[in-house]
Amino acid sequence: MEGLPFLALPVLLLLDVDSAVLAYGFSFIVPFFNENLYLMMVMSGLFATLRIVGAVGLLKERTWGYALSVINCVITLTLMIFMLPAGIADGLLSGAALLLLLFARYGSQKIFDRSFQ
Template sequence: MSIEFRQLRWAAWLQLVQGALMEGLPFIGLGVLIAFNVDATIVAHGFSFIVPFFNENLYLMMVMSGIFGALRIVGSVGLLKNRMWGFALSAINCVVTLVLMIFMLPAGIADGLLSGAALLLLLIARYGKTPISTRSLSS
């Protein structure tokens, strides 16, 4: 097994866990909250949303979490099957998560750690020791 494949596999599993647990579970929990008629403002108190819009539309955010989790899982499967589209989708998911993590505290911290680690593994696996240019920086 090459080092590159090992790194891709680790990135895929990180993305799979993040998609299933951090983004899939809130989507599944949405059904329970709706079934028990729980007010979204009660649930929103556990988060420090920077934008008040998020507090007012928590259920819609949980639906979007399910969509994003499904995309992350599909990208992970593509990586595990050694497909370039899986690499691209996973890289896009990681970058988008890193940009948006500040809006989703405290869960954004774990999102940032998982996505940052996965993105680093993806880039190392793809580019490895490939030099930026043929010239040396020291010359």
């Protein structure tokens, strides 16, 4: 999802589209995002790359892939409030991904082992 704005960036730059036109009403909370929309599109490409690297790590069953994916989900959930209204969908997808990661890692493992009693 984050990669799509990055893929659209070269087209928008070639067509010389003003970022102020695109940013109209983008973020109600932080006007800084409206003023720097093209920079945010570049950062979304970086974030998409990190998500893909984390997914490859998970496919190869590597701990670093799991850790990177959890970090990506937590950062997305933290920043989703600043990206309203699009942050709602981002939060739902990231929250679901985080739950799946945690269920896959910890499954039915108990918090406390009571076998010593």
